[in-house]
Amino acid sequence: MKCVLSIVCLFYFSMFISCSKSDPAPTPVTAIRFSNLPADPATSFDPNTGAPTGFTNKFTFFSFATGAVVDSPSGTNWDLAFRATTILVNGGTSGAGKGAAQILTGIFDDVANAPTDGYKQDNDAGGLSPAAAPNTNLAIPTGSGNAWYVATGGGPSSPSVITATAGKVIVLKTADGKYAKMEILSYYKDAPAPVNPLRDIARYYTFQYVYQPDGSTRLK
Amino acid sequence: MKNIFGQIKVLLIVGSVAPFIAMAQGTDTLHFQQLEEVIITATRNERTMGSLPMPVTLVQTPMIKTMGSVRLNDVLTEQTGLVVVPQINGQGNGIQIQGLNPDYTLILVDGEPIIGRYTGTLELSRLTVGNIKQVEIVKGPSSSLYGSEALAGVINIITEKPSTNTAKFSMRYGTNNTLDLNTTGGFVGSKWNVSVFANRYSTDGYDLSPQNYGKTVSPFLNYTLGSRVEYKLNNQTILSIGGRYFGENQDYSFDVNNKGNSIRTYGAGKITDWNLNTMLSHRISNRFKLTGRFYVTNYETDSYFKLERNDSLTKQDNYRQWFKRFELVGDYQFAPNHITTFGTGLIDESVVTNRYFGLTERTLQTKYLFIQHEWNPISPLIVIGGIRYDNNSKFGDQFSPKLSVQYEVSSKLVFKSSFGVGFKTPDFRQLYYNFYNAAGGGYNLWGSEIANERISEFQKLGLIQSYSVDLSTIGTLEPERSLSINIGAKAKLSSFLSWDVNLFRNNIDNLIDYLPIALTTSRETIYSFRNIKKVFTQGIETDLGCRLGSNFSVSIGYQLLFAKDQAVVDKVDRGDEYWRDPITLQTQRLKSNEYFGLYNRSRHTGNFKVFYKNAKSGWEGSVRVIYRGKFGVGDVQGNIQGEIIPASDQNDNLILDEYDNFVPGYALVNLSLAKSIQSLRLQIGVDNLLDYTNPIFIPNLPGRLIYGSVSFSLFEKSKNQ
Numbered sequence: 058m059k060c061v062l063s064i065v066c067l068f069y070f071s072m073f074i075s076c077s078k079s080d081p082a083p084t085p086v087t088a089i090r091f092s093n094l095p096a097d098p099a100t101s102f103d104p105n106t107g108a109p110t111g112f113t114n115k116f117t118f119f120s121f122a123t124g125a126v127v128d129s130p131s132g133t134n135w136d137l138a139f140r141a142t143t144i145l146v147n148g149g150t151s152g153a154g155k156g157a158a159q160i161l162t163g164i165f166d167d168v169a170n171a172p173t174d175g176y177k178q179d180n181d182a183g184g185l186s187p188a189a190a191p192n193t194n195l196a197i198p199t200g201s202g203n204a205w206y207v208a209t210g211g212g213p214s215s216p217s218v219i220t221a222t223a224g225k226v227i228v229l230k231t232a233d234g235k236y237a238k239m240e241i242l243s244y245y246k247d248a249p250a251p252v253n254p255l256r257d258i259a260r261y262y263t264f265q266y267v268y269q270p271d272g273s274t275r276l277k
Numbered sequence: 278m279k280n281i282f283g284q285i286k287v288l289l290i291v292g293s294v295a296p297f298i299a300m301a302q303g304t305d306t307l308h309f310q311q312l313e314e315v316i317i318t319a320t321r322n323e324r325t326m327g328s329l330p331m332p333v334t335l336v337q338t339p340m341i342k343t344m345g346s347v348r349l350n351d352v353l354t355e356q357t358g359l360v361v362v363p364q365i366n367g368q369g370n371g372i373q374i375q376g377l378n379p380d381y382t383l384i385l386v387d388g389e390p391i392i393g394r395y396t397g398t399l400e401l402s403r404l405t406v407g408n409i410k411q412v413e414i415v416k417g418p419s420s421s422l423y424g425s426e427a428l429a430g431v432i433n434i435i436t437e438k439p440s441t442n443t444a445k446f447s448m449r450y451g452t453n454n455t456l457d458l459n460t461t462g463g464f465v466g467s468k469w470n471v472s473v474f475a476n477r478y479s480t481d482g483y484d485l486s487p488q489n490y491g492k493t494v495s496p497f498l499n500y501t502l503g504s505r506v507e508y509k510l511n512n513q514t515i516l517s518i519g520g521r522y523f524g525e526n527q528d529y530s531f532d533v534n535n536k537g538n539s540i541r542t543y544g545a546g547k548i549t550d551w552n553l554n555t556m557l558s559h560r561i562s563n564r565f566k567l568t569g570r571f572y573v574t575n576y577e578t579d580s581y582f583k584l585e586r587n588d589s590l591t592k593q594d595n596y597r598q599w600f601k602r603f604e605l606v607g608d609y610q611f612a613p614n615h616i617t618t619f620g621t622g623l624i625d626e627s628v629v630t631n632r633y634f635g636l637t638e639r640t641l642q643t644k645y646l647f648i649q650h651e652w653n654p655i656s657p658l659i660v661i662g663g664i665r666y667d668n669n670s671k672f673g674d675q676f677s678p679k680l681s682v683q684y685e686v687s688s689k690l691v692f693k694s695s696f697g698v699g700f701k702t703p704d705f706r707q708l709y710y711n712f713y714n715a716a717g718g719g720y721n722l723w724g725s726e727i728a729n730e731r732i733s734e735f736q737k738l739g740l741i742q743s744y745s746v747d748l749s750t751i752g753t754l755e756p757e758r759s760l761s762i763n764i765g766a767k768a769k770l771s772s773f774l775s776w777d778v779n780l781f782r783n784n785i786d787n788l789i790d791y792l793p794i795a796l797t798t799s800r801e802t803i804y805s806f807r808n809i810k811k812v813f814t815q816g817i818e819t820d821l822g823c824r825l826g827s828n829f830s831v832s833i834g835y836q837l838l839f840a841k842d843q844a845v846v847d848k849v850d851r852g853d854e855y856w857r858d859p860i861t862l863q864t865q866r867l868k869s870n871e872y873f874g875l876y877n878r879s880r881h882t883g884n885f886k887v888f889y890k891n892a893k894s895g896w897e898g899s900v901r902v903i904y905r906g907k908f909g910v911g912d913v914q915g916n917i918q919g920e921i922i923p924a925s926d927q928n929d930n931l932i933l934d935e936y937d938n939f940v941p942g943y944a945l946v947n948l949s950l951a952k953s954i955q956s957l958r959l960q961i962g963v964d965n966l967l968d969y970t971n972p973i974f975i976p977n978l979p980g981r982l983i984y985g986s987v988s989f990s991l992f993e994k995s996k997n998q
Contacts, residue, residue: 090862104538162853164864200745201793201802207931208720208802209924217720223864223929224855242862250859251927251938263862 086276088165089124090265093246096139098260109259116140116185121229121237121268133232138185141260142206142219142244144197147232149178151185151195154232158196160204161226165265169277171228171236197227205241218252219244219259228276231268238276239266317388318413318433320651320661321422321618322608330659330683331695332763332779332818334359334414338437341406343888343899345949345962345984347449347457347478349434350401352412355884355903355947357834358818359414362877363977364398370977371398374416375781376814376840376878377429377759381701383419385433386521389554390426392600392626393576397704403523403550405501407447407459408474410437417763417781418699421663421679424645428699428759429783436503439463439472444991449960451984455480459988474503483979485972490541491531493976499525499548513560523550529582542591544582551575564610573601596630598705614653618663621646626705634711634727641702642670657685671726672702672756689769693779699759707754707789707806721803722791725754728805732795735803742796751794755808759785773824782815811843812875828891835883841874845932856928856936864929873933876911876925879942895953906942909933910974922973940974956990 096117099109118127118135127135133154138145148156157176161168177196201208205225208217221241229237245252246261267276314326319333326335334356346352350370354361360373371379379398384391391399406412412434419427442464449457458477464470478501482494505519525548533540552574560566575598582592604622611617624643633639649663660682667675679697686692703725710724711731723731729752735741765779788810795803816838823831846869848854854867874880883904890897909925911933925937949962961984968981 102538104540164855164866200743200796203745209931218924220926220929220931221857222855222931223857224853224866240864242857248862250929251923251925253921253923255921265862 084271086267086269088265088267090242090263091119091124092248092263094119094126094139094262094264096260096262097141098246098258114140116145121231121235121266122233122270124268136229136231136237139262143195143199145179145185146196146229148230149180149196150182151179152232155230155234156196156232157230159228160197161228162224163226164224165226165238165240166277168226168228168238169275171238171269171274171276173274176228176230206244218254220252235269235272236274236276237266237268239264316413316415317435318385318431319415319419320649321388321606321620322616322651327691328659328683330661330681330693332416332693332765332781334416335411336414337411338409340888341409341412342958342960343890343897343949343951344901344947345449345960345964345986346406347459348402349404349406349412349432351964352406353401353414353432355886355901356414357820357884358416358836358882360879360882360905361401361977363975364396364400369398370401372401372432373877374414374430375783376816376838376875377783378877380704381426381429381699381759383423383426383431385423385431387436387519387554388433389552389570389572389574389602390600391550392574392598393548393550393578394704395578395596397706403499403525403548404434405457405459405476405478406434407457407476407501408436408461408472408503410435416779417695417783418677418679418697418759418761420675420677420699421665421697422647422649424643424665424667424675424677425669425700425702425756428701428757428785436474436505437461437463437472438505438507439465439470441465442992445988446991447986447988449984449986452982453481453483453979455982455984457986469506469508471506472504474501476501485970485976485980489532490539491529493972494979495527495529497525497527499523515556515558517554517556517558519554519556521552521554524548530585541585542582543585544580544592546578546580548576548578550577565607567605567607570604570606571602572604573599575599594631596632597628599625599627601625616651617648618651619646619648628705628709632712633705633709633724634731639705639709640670641705643702644668659683667700669702669756671708672754675700675702675756691767692764693766694762694764696762697760699761699783700756702756703754703789703806710806720801721797723803723805725752725806728752728794728803732803735795735797740797740799742798744795745793748794750807751805754789754806755787757785757788757808759783775822776819777822778817778819780815780817782813784811784813786811788812812841813843814838814840814878828889830888832886833883834885835881838878838880838882839874840878841872842932845872854930854932856930856934858936859927867930867934871935873909873935873937876909876933879906879908881906881942896951897953898950899948901947902944903947904942904944907939908942909937909939940971943969943971943975945969945978958988960986960988962986 094117097112097115100111103110116138118130119137120127120134121136133147136147136156145151146156146158147154157178159175159177179196180194198204206219206221208219221244227239231237241262241264242248243263245257245259248263249257269276314335315323316326316329316333316335317323319329319331326333336352341352350361353359353372361370362373363369364371372382373379374382384399414430414432416430419431423431444462447459456479460475462473479498480496482492482496485493501523503521505517507515507517509515527546530543533542554572556568556570558568578596580594581590583590602622602624604620606620608616608618622645627638627640629638645665645667647665652660662680664676664678677698677700681695683691683693708724708726710722711727712722761783763779763781768776770776787808789806789808790810791804791806792809793802794805816836818836820832820834825831849867849869849872852866855864856867857864885902887900910922911924925933925939927938928936946966947964948966949960951958951960964982965980970978970980
């Protein structure tokens with residue numbers, strides 16, 4: 058009887074030790090804000106109309122692991138590509154990685170875990186083509202009211218305003234299959250509020266994100 | 278013929294007019310008779326104010342003169358429950374009744390509609406009040422009598438009809454070099470009478486942002502000419518022919534400030550508007566009267582904008598609208614307490630403008646029938662029921678019923694209620710608009726009737742990338758319909774104190790709004806119109822009138838208004854609406870009580886007025902305080918002197934909530950003082966005494982205006998007495 062008890066005790070202890078070995082205290086994941094990511098902004102403005110001109114039609118690439126813009130994108134060294142209101146993931150037709158995304162409605166801080174399914178990859182022939190190619194059927198859909206923004210207003214002398222809708226959280230798989238969440242906070246340089254489309258420069262993303270490097274779905 | 282409804286004692290009088298009239302009665306009986314409170318708009322028959330079960334406001338000429346008003350917006354802005362709101366680009370003046378947009382109020386002159394709703398709103402300052410007898414305002418739907426557009430209410434301007442030979446001149450001059458010249462003449466014979474009228478109004482405009490080039494309101498000049506001839510063919514038959522002309526010219530110069538560039542622009546605009554109105558009225562018997570009317574009106578605008586640097590055209594607009602109507606109306610008195618009014622008519626409307634697809638003329642025809650019965654079963658009870666049937670060439674059949682009931686509990690208390698359906702057929706803009714915005718993101722806005730045609734054109738050219746909606750849902754618009762209830766009471770609290778209250782609710786379940794329908798290959802959104810929005814407005818309007826002695830009257834008016842989008846209310850209740858703090862960029866869930874409602878609606882509006890009139894000494898004066906509470910502005914961003922009007926929403930949910938950037942509430946103080954010496958009348962006044970301005974959000978509000986006016990009658994000789 059004693060023996061049995063001691064074996065149980067031993068087993069219990071070994072369990073405890075082994076558990077504490079394989080499950081170290083979780084590394085805290087923190088929300089990081091990235092400001093003014095250029096997404097093919099205008100390089101000049103028409104002196105007669107003020108309309109933006111001089112677009113390059115090139116994407117800007119971003120990596121969650123480094124938290125920085127990727128200057129020479131290749132393979133899986135980037136996670137997202139931005140051009141105007143189009144955002145590509147590194148997966149499907151857009152890249153060689155495992156990138157995928159889905160849009161949740163809620164508060165960024167409240168998304169504690171990434172869902173395990175429901176992700177979509179890009180499926181668009183345009184892909185990363187530098188031409189002003191169409192981008193539809195994307196993991197992060199384009200179009201007003203379809204995912205993260207709404208376009209409003211506009212008139213002969215005032216361009217429309219792109220509002221990054223409050224309460225939209227984009228949950229992502231990165232190029233190497235890790236999880237991240239992001240919230241786009243503004244589409245204009247220095248995140249002005251309210252936006253004045255005759256003054257503020259469009260195509261500059263400000264967003265916050267949480268990247269989980271350990272491969273788990275935990276995002277808080 | 279004795280009118281049963283006229284016998285019911287004028288118990289209390291709506292709103293601000295009440296104390297004024299009561300006062301006039303106290304001091305001058307003759308004066309009171311001239312101010313008999315008869316309203317034609319509510320039933321299409323002359324009825325006393327006290328016999329009408331629906332909310333009605335009446336403003337008569339003596340009141341308008343004391344206020345020193347010259348245009349319709351001056352008159353309406355001081356009435357309880359009527360809010361004069363700036364329109365597209367913050368310019369212009371539209372009228373909001375019970376929280377509904379200006380597009381939903383029908384505006385009539387002598388019962389005939391004024392057209393020229395270029396952007397949906399009828400510009401109120403187009404209408405002078407120099408030759409009018411009174412302004413009648415019926416709140417709540419009157420589509421049962423007037424058809425389309427009479428959804429929020431009807432405003433009917435009744436022009437003066439001469440009873441004696443008269444010639445009157447008036448001149449008013451004030452701040453901004455604003456000059457109003459007015460002359461009316463009336464000639465009365467035994468079988469005929471003629472009235473003629475001319476008005477010239479000019480102003481240098483005003484500049485609320487002197488740091489910017491150009492003016493907030495550019496100088497303009499307009500003329501209004503009118504005449505009516507009435508001829509009594511025999512004792513039963515009257516023929517009347519009238520016409521009106523309005524012409525306006527305005528010059529513009531401004532900078533468009535875009536991304537640091539100042540683009541100097543100039544231009545000019547021209548409006549002409551005329552109408553002709555022929556009426557033949559025949560009394561078949563003591564009980565039966567028939568009136569036939571033919572009305573034709575035309576409205577045209579032309580405008581252009583050019584760059585100053587090279588005179589190149591940046592924008593050119595033209596718009597031509599016709600409206601023709603034939604109508605036959607009869608009223609038959611079955612018994613003294615049973616009166617039926619019925620009518621039928623045909624309307625032919627057309628528009629040609631560069632803003633619509635193709636330069637073809639777009640037309641709409643409407644045929645209609647209506648019937649209304651007024652019944653007075655027992656003396657304290659009045660029941661008015663009516664229904665109108667409209668058949669529109671594009672929108673088919675519409676039935677608009679209305680039932681109104683009034684019960685007089687005692688000579689001191691009357692209850693009123695009315696239930697009705699209002700409708701508005703889609704306007705030409707919603708059907709044929711063809712707008713491409715090249716600047717910025719670039720987008721197309723297509724009217725519902727041309728959307729399918731244009732889509733297939735784009736598709737053939739391979740320009741369509743994707744569709745946002747099922748295409749079969751595009752291309753058919755239905756008339757917007759409202760269901761409305763008004764319940765109110767009038768109480769005579771004491772010999773000098775009267776109280777009037779009305780509760781209202783309007784539901785529109787198929788409001789037209791635009792929505793994205795497709796995306797082009799160059800990533801431009803295509804929008805079109807659909808009946809998608811569900812809104813409601815509800816509130817209370819109340820007036821307290823007090824007579825102090827025989828010369829003073831004091832009144833307080835107030836309106837509480839809630840105007841909301843039902844879909845947003847539901848979304849907030851579900852916890853699906855968020856807002857993002859503009860400073861911290863933190864997103865939070867919006868609580869139910871934090872949703873404010875629709876743009877351009879003030880929850881609180883009110884007025885406080887003191888009038889003085891001494892008929893013996895000829896002195897009269899007034900102090901009026903008009904308050905408009907805070908409100909939000911929507912996503913229609915326009916330019917004021919090259920400055921953008923920022924939207925109220927600053928927290929990324931595109932709805933108006935408590936955390937947004939409201940236009941602050943404000944009060945206007947207006948004063949006037951006048952002295953009459955026989956046929957000469959001198960007046961001085963100040964509007965907006967405190968010089969309140971808000972250049973970006975309320976550009977239609979000039980600063981302090983000081984004016985003086987002189988009016989006199991050249992001869993006034995009674996012939997008919």
